[in-house]
Amino acid sequence: MIEPNLDRLVPAYVREFEPYIPSKPDPELQKLYGCDHLYRLNNNENPLGPPPGAQEVIRRFPPPRGAVYPSGDSYYLRREIAACHGLDPDQVLVGNGANEVIAFVIKAFCGQGDNIITADKTFAVYEWVAVFSGIEARVVPLKEERFDDRAMLHNIDAATKVIFLCNPNNPTGTYWSRETLKAFLDAVGGRQIVVVDEAYFEFVEAVDYPDGMSLLKD
Template sequence: MIARLEELVPSYIKSFDAYIPSKPDPELQKLFGCDRLYRLNNNENPLGPSPAAQEILQRFSPPRAAVYPSGDSYYLRERLAATHGLHPDQILVGNGANEVITFVIKAFCEAGDNIITADKTFAVYEWVAIFSGYEARLTPLKDFAFDDQAMLERIDSRTKILFVCNPNNPTGTYWNRDKLCRFLDRVDGRQIVVVDEAYFEYVEKEDFPDGISLIDRYPNLVVFRTFSKMYGLAGLRIGYLAGQLDVVNIIRRACVVYSVNTLAQEAALLALEDKDHINRTRRLMREEKGYLRRELTRLGLPFVMHEGNYVMIKLPMSDTLAYRRLMGRGVMVRTMTGFRFPNYIRISIARHEAMEALVKGLEAILL
């Protein structure tokens, strides 16, 4: 034990509690006494990685594990650049989108600065800002969607970054192309605007914007994408950001190289090619969202179902109690109290068998 350890700790770390991830499935099954576990809590792709990506995982030669990966994901950046019509140096690959969030905040914020985002959205923007010693200004959602006007009103001279989750996790609402452009016009290059498109590939609406296509027009725009959701590579941890070259060159200074492993880079490369996998996944989402919509209506449970592979359900009971009771029935959901939606749970859309288990579980706990 270090003498006077407390004195070494910055105040913003003292007031921040560590995130405790859930235990591995076998441990949870033992504790909750369930034979199997349907994980509906992390918005993973129920179909897994694309067949091409699966093949590369199976073909991976173990001796290659002794060799460092490409430090800056060279080939993957080339491939992504070709896909999006960018220069490879306009792209930075990270160990999941969480890491690229950290890159951006570290690159642009210093003591006294702030970031702006919504109060009910993906928590990591807020957490990284706070445990790095910066203020996170949170604006309430309006009709379950990011409130552009409220965000603009919170900007001051120390605001460095505005984070927009599009579509929003967990509500699934989105800004269309016109709204996003209007927002970017009003920010007018004074701050960095990050548009997190983690669920981009799940959205089929025609007016949904492709943020990367707007980078040429808006030099302060940075777009996040991930391979964890549609591409089914969450276990390999790989995501990326794109922006104009001078912006990305700044972010690169705060970037940790060699953080993305070889398997992740190669699997991501092949996953990009497989359009059929995306179509199959989208079809499954449509079918199971339809099933869930009917069943939740039958059960009289209000729900928030928009874009993305997830749905929020409002329960007439504590969501954390519902979590425990559903776990006892082998169904793992995400409680929403931590997202500031008390008594809501978020469900990842999965195969029919899992959706049926969820509905049965809900019926049982609501009796």
């Protein structure tokens, strides 16, 4: 059998991508570090498990429903989320984790020749998805472990479609204050999509930490 020429078939931006090496399974890490429990905060896992109400719903879930596809557009879930946050259901997008939503955004708004802007020490999936889609990722160095808002604005050009901000930032733990974030959004002026990733917002107690949902209504 003739082997396919992968160097010809695989795009250069995929061939040149640095492979991701996942961490070892929990039992292996427990043996390595001599511990009984692991809390993977980097995966945004809840060490307490599902709340009692969710556990009760799972217990009452009829087994035959497990073989049936859910609503393709998360019809009821989007309405519940929208009602909780005072939004319209059309403003809510549900995905299989943040990675899928990030991919949706990049694929929906970016084409060949476009670019996204992110930081060098932040959630790496923004850059990975862009590069794997053939989109330039402009990676701006952090300044004192914080997003450098001025440098990010300086990197914007006519081909910039999406800007990713992690707030609070993973892994540095720094955050955009409401004043700084509002000034940044005003400077962008709606010419690009600004994604504010608040996956770890529960860990922030600062009084000047902004509520991203409220910014939608400003």
